Amino acid sequence: MNSAEMFCHQCQEAAKNTGCTVRGVCGKTSDVSNLQDLLIYALKGISAYNLEAKKLGINTNKTDRFITDGLFATITNANFDKKEFVNRIKTALYLRQEIKEEVIKAGGKVEDINNDSTQWFADSEESFEEKAKLIGFLSIENEDVRSLISLITFGLKGLAAYTEHAFNLGYEDEEIYTFIQQALVDTLDATKTADDLVALNLKAGEVGVKAMALLDKANTSTYGHPEITKVNIGVGNKPAILISGHDLKDMEELLKQTDGTGVDVYTHSEMLPANYYPAFKKYHHFIGNYGNAWWKQDKEFESFNGPILMTTNCLVPPKPSYKDRVYTTGAVGFEGLTHIEINEDGTKDFSVIIEHAKKCQPPTEIEKGEIIGGFAHNTVLSLADKVVDAVKSGAIKQFFVMAGCDGRMKSRDYYTDFAQALPNDTVILTAGCAKYKYNKLDLGDIGGIPRVLDAGQCNDSYSLAVIALKLKEVFELNDINELPISYNIAWYEQKAVIVLLALLHLGVKNIHLGPTLPAFLSPNVVNVLVENFGIGGITNVEDDIKMFLG
CATH class of the missing domain: 3.40.50.2030 (Rossmann fold)
Known part of the structure; x- marks a missing residue:
């Protein structure tokens, strides 16, 4: 990994438009960045066995979802929690062994699945950090191959994000999982030429269309087609919860659980379009949208006064003045924040956030008026x-x-x-x-x-x-x-x-x-x-x- 403490070049704000080498512009520390690289490496090992398991008819849904969620967790501004990545890597190594044993029991051959990502093992944080320094992007010497592998890897992260939102609503496509895993394995294949990698990237685009269509179906089948809507950007006079990110399932559960509690709900940043869905309009305590894009949250979370629920990226490392009001769920994580886990029945309990909100002042108004949206394909085609x-x-x-x-x-x-x-x-x-x-x-x-x-x-x-x-x-x-x-x-x-x-x-x-x-x-x-x-x-x-x- 050369002499750099880390190397991350996945976002537009990469230092000097080259890469962050000491600390991410996003606030990500070098150890977290390296552990994210190692998690992806571990996911490649699981994928190699998973692909064989699929051929044998073994149910791989648990590992499919783990791989998808793991990729999502490494996306920019989603998860900054070092302990979380240490635990994910340990789980990944356990699942890799578990799926390998299932393949063997089913009569599959594992001798040919023999590369470092399928064989390496460590069980301590220190060992993880040492291994991580050996497998980052800078370990790929050819600049053009590194570039194309970076492009496919980052495309897969985005693909995983959309795939996870769909499966949270009960919509899955085995072909998408299989492609993600095959592409991860292909990034380790030294025989792949630049032309092969260009073709792989274009295939990712094809599967990306499929994943976005699946998510569109999941969202519209569950919540109706977005409608032309004037969204209030002012505030009410009740304590409230601000929900940010992209996950509409979390939005639905929060609205249900806050109904009748005297606590209002506002969207923030990429959750704004939730205002356009018919299913959410019946909730009278759903007031509108507060604030702007993700990067202004350090000021807007301060003035909101109530708790904030981050369902996905983009999280800016929170200031001490409001850090105790920020909650995470899903792939999001930050040391010191309360994380809302998913229950065995697929639901989440947001009661701790609701009780917190009741003790807070209403949001401070930062603007007035309305903005219009809801021009998804169904509306525009009409x-x-x-x-x-x-x-x-x-x-x-x-x-x-x-x-x-x-x-x-x-x-x-x-x-x-x-x-x-x-x-x-x-x-x-x-x-x-x-x-x-x-x-x-x-x-x-x-x-x-x-x-x-x-x-x-x-x-x-x-x-x-x-x-x-x-x-x-x-x-x-x-x-x-x-x-x-x-x-x-x-x-x-x-x-x-x-x-x-x-x-x-x-x-x-x-x-x-x-x-x-x-x-x-x-x-x-x-x-x-x-x-x-x-x-x-x-x-x-x-x-x-x-x-x-x-």
């Missing part, structure tokens, strides 16, 4: 005739997909300026927390169609793909790239990576990524993406708008 007429008449000249993530960097103000500078005959299609750069601007509408159409969370980028494919069909085009749609996407973490791979699989070209291209892309890999897919970066608002509008 407006298809209106949209098509607007395009044909010239009222709408261009759509801009500005999905993705927000972040701390000042350079991200570009996206606010870009949205404001777009001509009045353009419409922004968005999903993910990137929306917070412009969803509170008064950009008006075009014939009743708002100029910012929010499809929902980052995983709802699937909706934007469905919309594009439907428009391609309506306009009888042969190529999705003939549509008047431009892609100017802000990225931050690994869920954005699987969305990018999914768009590439669907044949979308000329996607622009910012505020920087990923640190893990080598110059040669960037050239491949440019030559084959037209991937580009951003420059400045004026020049970029001229470029996009031709």
Whole structure:
């Protein structure tokens, strides 16, 4: 691992756009970063035996879910708890042995499953830390191979996140689990060429579309299709709980358990789209959304006054002044915070948070008004005739997909300026927390169609793909790239990576990524993406708008 204490280059804020080597910009310590790498290595060992078990008809659901959840826990800003990763690695080694023994009992051959990830064993924190220094990304000497393996690994993390949200609602697909595990094993195959790894990344995009479709089905079958909704961004006068992250199952349980308790519920950041689902609108104590994107939570959690439930990333290491009010669940973790575990029957008990909320002051108001959203594919397709007429008449000249993530960097103000500078005959299609750069601007509408159409969370980028494919069909085009749609996407973490791979699989070209291209892309890999897919970066608002509008 060279002389660096750690090496993490998975997010957009990687130090010097190269990699964090002492401490993560996110706040992740070097030991946690290294243990995350080792957990993934252990998951590769389980995967090797798991794939053989599947061939033999052995039920692998327990290990499937463990692998998926383990990948999710290593995503940026999800879990900072060192003890949690030590325990996960110990469990991983136990499960690896368990599934290996099941394969042997079923008559399977394990002699051919013989690589270091399937054989190494240690049982102490010190041994884990030593092993972790040997298996990180810098152990891959070839820069281009390292780049492509990084790309697939980070795509798998995003894929695992969406897969976990779906299985939390009872929706699973064996093919997705199998692909994740085969791809993990393939990253250890020294015979894989750069072309093989490019193909593997594109396959990840194909499976990413499948996973996002599965999650969309899970969400809409359970809670109804999102509806056009005006969301209150002011506050009430009762004590309240703030729920952040992405997991709608946690949202449902929290609303049920707080009903009639005198405690209100507000969404934060990526949980905002929960306001659009019909099933949640019956709860009168569901007041609206509080605050903005994840990176402002150090101020907004302070002023909220009540407890906060983090269901997924993105968690900013909490300040001592409000740390006792932050609770975690699922893949999220931070030393010193109370973690809500899942019960054997699949439920969670949020009573400790509810009782905490009753002792707190109501939220301090930080803004007033409403924001509009709920433009997922079902809603937009119901407006298809209106949209098509607007395009044909010239009222709408261009759509801009500005999905993705927000972040701390000042350079991200570009996206606010870009949205404001777009001509009045353009419409922004968005999903993910990137929306917070412009969803509170008064950009008006075009014939009743708002100029910012929010499809929902980052995983709802699937909706934007469905919309594009439907428009391609309506306009009888042969190529999705003939549509008047431009892609100017802000990225931050690994869920954005699987969305990018999914768009590439669907044949979308000329996607622009910012505020920087990923640190893990080598110059040669960037050239491949440019030559084959037209991937580009951003420059400045004026020049970029001229470029996009031709």
